[in-house]
Amino acid sequence: MKVLLFGGFLGSGKTSLILDLAKFLVARANTDLTNSQSPSLVIIENEVGERGIDDKILKANGLQVRELFSGCICCTLTTELTVTLNELKETFNPQWVIVEATGMAYPHRIAETIHTYGKGIEELKILIVADAERWEELTEIVPGLVEGQLTKADVVFINKIDCLEPETLEKVKICIHNLNPTAQIFCVSGLQGLDPETWNKAVLGNE
Amino acid sequence: MSKAGHEHFQHQDGKLDNRCEHECSHECKHEHTVHHLSQITKEPSIFSESYELTFSESRSILQIQNALTHWLNELLAWVNNKRGFVGHIKGFAEGNESFWFSSTGKTIQAKPSSGWSQAKESKLTISTTAIIFGIAETELKDFARESLQKFLTQAVPDLTLEVNDKER
Numbered sequence: 066m067k068v069l070l071f072g073g074f075l076g077s078g079k080t081s082l083i084l085d086l087a088k089f090l091v092a093r094a095n096t097d098l099t100n101s102q103s104p105s106l107v108i109i110e111n112e113v114g115e116r117g118i119d120d121k122i123l124k125a126n127g128l129q130v131r132e133l134f135s136g137c138i139c140c141t142l143t144t145e146l147t148v149t150l151n152e153l154k155e156t157f158n159p160q161w162v163i164v165e166a167t168g169m170a171y172p173h174r175i176a177e178t179i180h181t182y183g184k185g186i187e188e189l190k191i192l193i194v195a196d197a198e199r200w201e202e203l204t205e206i207v208p209g210l211v212e213g214q215l216t217k218a219d220v221v222f223i224n225k226i227d228c229l230e231p232e233t234l235e236k237v238k239i240c241i242h243n244l245n246p247t248a249q250i251f252c253v254s255g256l257q258g259l260d261p262e263t264w265n266k267a268v269l270g271n272e
Numbered sequence: 273m274s275k276a277g278h279e280h281f282q283h284q285d286g287k288l289d290n291r292c293e294h295e296c297s298h299e300c301k302h303e304h305t306v307h308h309l310s311q312i313t314k315e316p317s318i319f320s321e322s323y324e325l326t327f328s329e330s331r332s333i334l335q336i337q338n339a340l341t342h343w344l345n346e347l348l349a350w351v352n353n354k355r356g357f358v359g360h361i362k363g364f365a366e367g368n369e370s371f372w373f374s375s376t377g378k379t380i381q382a383k384p385s386s387g388w389s390q391a392k393e394s395k396l397t398i399s400t401t402a403i404i405f406g407i408a409e410t411e412l413k414d415f416a417r418e419s420l421q422k423f424l425t426q427a428v429p430d431l432t433l434e435v436n437d438k439e440r
Contacts, residue, residue: 074359075359075360075376075403076358076359076360076374076375076376081381112401113316113318113320113359113401113403114318114320114401114403115318115320115321116320116321116322116399116400116401117399118362118363118364118372118374118399118400118401119362121364121366121370121372121399122364122370122372125364125366125370125385168359168360168403169316169359196376198376198378199376199378202357206357206405228378228379256381
């Protein structure tokens, strides 16, 4: 069971990218003749607010979703996350689990919990979605959070590049590289969808 | 978001807090709204409600889509006037078909399911969440609720609208 942990500020486009990735992973599993009977993908949703929206969008697209609400999986719901992950491993053993954190969570804290208490996890990747359209505002208003989310990411998606001039995008890219020189950085537009090749590189590590 | 957790918006490096100790009379290099937000923003205010809409007969739901768009625009303008900051506003309408929309205060993203524009529905569930910084939660909830109900009942006067408190 491989875990992909998605983070990034509110409205950065996490759900749209997850939807795109889910389609990529499911299509890939369907063409894999060696695939077992276990479901290829389960998504764990952690949302701000009493009423879930993202879980409904994902379910409406035919995806399997587990919801964790009324708290944050980086601080108040760590036990619930561990229990859910371990239960998924025991009952379904999916090939992939995608965890969508709230936009205010620090994903590296979630990763620490999973590393410490998760069972049977082959691989864990932290993927952060950065909102290029609001980069300047967010780094003014919540610099600690933006930095905290980005600095320990394995992969960074600079999203909404369709809203930016190339020079501005380049500046954002340099800022993010300076914050996290080891992360793989991809400039994407969730609105337009991602090239499968991008998912191959970002998730499967195929260069 | 539980208040029992840590404060996610503490400024870890102190940069903003240091910049904002001064009065506003001098020339700031950042925008005034941002300047004020940095002083008041810690945890966001959240409006998160779900409604069950029942129509007297099956009908096109495009008017509901328009009502939700009007609501979103009015809410964005209100937050802007109040010098608040939009974390995220999003919603999902679901009958046999579905439609979702979201905004961070810039453009509005909307995506209907393939059969949405032709669909006729007699019932619809609408879920909405607005996560806003810098405005009191009771004020946000009162405005968002009143505005949403206003646009929905204007769009479809014969609808029955009930708050859904069963979800969680």
